Amino acid sequence: MARRTTIPFGPQHPVLPEPIQLKLTLDNETVVEAIPHIGYVHRGVEKAGERMDFGQNVFLVERICGICSFIHALCYCQGIEKLMDVEVPPRARYLRVIWSELHRMQSHHLWLGLLADAFGYESLFMQFWRNRERLMDIFERTAGSRVIISTCAIGGVRRDISPENLQYILDELVVIQKTLDDAVDVVLNDRTIRARTVGKGVLTAKQALELGAVGPVLRGSGVAVDARTEGFAAYGELGIEPVTEEAGDSYARTKVRARECYQSLDLVRRAIERLPDGDIAVRPRGRPDGRTVSRVEQPRGELFYFMGADGSARLDRLRIRTPTFANVPPLVAMLPGCEMADVPVITLSIDPCISCTER
C-alpha cells in the first residue's frame, strides 16, 4: 500500500491571490482528503458593524470585498431600507442594477482571466484583463473610483449617471462584447482547457443542494436558483432567467460564468434603455428598529445579511453570510479523487473570495 503524504497548499501560492490553506492528504498522486484552514484574513467586520453607526456601516460593508463592493453595499442598504420603510425612487433602483451588473461582469472577467492564467494561458489572461480595464474605466467615469465605487447609499444612490455617460457605457459595451466573444470562444472550445476542466471536480445537483452550494457552483450543477429572480432593485421589472448548466464539473461552472457575462451585458443595456427620470435618493428619517434579512445575488452566489436594530444609532447584530463561505463545503467534496495537478483549477472553479469568507 502506498504511503500517504500530507501536502500544504497555500496560504501563499501562485494561483491563489488570497491566503487560504488546504491540507491535502495524498495517496500517490490522488487526493484522498482536503481540509481547509482559514483565518489568514479575518478582520472582525461583524463586530465592527455593531460599533459604527448604521450610516457609517455602508462604508464598512463595501470594504468586505473589493471585487463586489457595490453589491455588499446594496444588500446592506436594502436591509436598512426595509427596516425604516424607505421607498427607493425608481431611477435609483435602475442605477443600482446598472452598477451591480457592471460589477458582476468585471468579477467574471477577472475570474476567467485567472482561470486562463492557471493553465498557463498568459495571453488569454491579458485579453480578459484588458477588456476588464474598459469596465474599470466606466466605474471611474461614472463614480470617480475604480474599485470601491461607494455609490450606494441608504435611500437610493449617491451619484447620477449623465446622458453622455450612459451613451459612453453603451458604446463601450459594444467593444467589450466583441473582445469577450473572441476570448470566451477560446475558453469554451480550446482542447487543452476542455481536457483540464471537463469531468474535473464534479458536483451532482443532489450534493450541491445538500451542501448548500450557491451561485455559479449551484447553477453549474443544474439547479436554477438565483436571488435576482426575487426581484429586488429593478430586477423584477427587467425580468431575469437563471443561467444553468447540467454537468456539474469545472467546465460547466466556467460556462455558467461566461454566459452570465452576456446576461449582464443584456441587463445593463435594457436598464439603460428603460431608465426612468426622477430623483436618485430619498432622505431616510429616523432610525432602524426591528430584525430583518436581506438577500442579493453576488457574482459568486447568494449574499445574505441579517440585521437586528433596537432603534438606536447602532445595530445590535450584523450577520453576514457570504457565497464563498457556502461554497467551501462543496469544494471539500469535489477534491477527493482528483489528481494533485488538478487541485489549483478545481479550487479556482468555485471562484474563492477569501476576504468575503472570513470578513
Place this chain on the structure above:
Amino acid sequence: MGILGKARAKSPWILHFDAGACNGCDIEVIACLTPVYDVERFGMMNIGNPKHADILLVTGTCNLRNARVLKNLYAQMPEPKAVVAIGACALSGGVFHECYNVLGGVEGIIPVDVWVPGCAPKPEAIIEGAVMAVQRMQERASGKVQPSEDESEDEHA
C-alpha cells in the same frame, strides 16, 4: 554600483502577499501586470517564490495568524530587498483599525520602505511605489542606507 546592482534595477521581481486586505488593492496590484499598465516594461514580474523576489508588495491589515507567514516570506527574500505597503489598511488598518483581529498595518511586523496610500490606490500609484522601492534597494546595495534591521522581532511573536 556593480554590474549585479545595475541588472537588478532593470528587472526587479515582485512578490505579492495579501495580509488581510479586502481584495481591492490586490486586484489593483494584478491590474498593474495587465496590458493597460504593464509593469513588465520596467522589467517587473510577479512571481510566487520569495527566494527569487526583490520587492515585497503587502496589502492588508495584518493579524497574528498571517503576521507569521509575512515574517517568513520577508526572511526568505535575499538582500537587498524592499517592502511596499499598499492601501490604507496596510498603512494603519484603514476602516478596520478598530476591529479586534487587526494589528493595524504592516509596519511593526516587517520594516516598510514605501507607503502607498489610497482605498484602493490606483495602479499608477502602485507602480510609482514600486519604482521608489527600486531606488531604495539600489541605495541600500550601494551602502548609502544600512540594511534594514528587524527591530520588531518579538513584538508579535
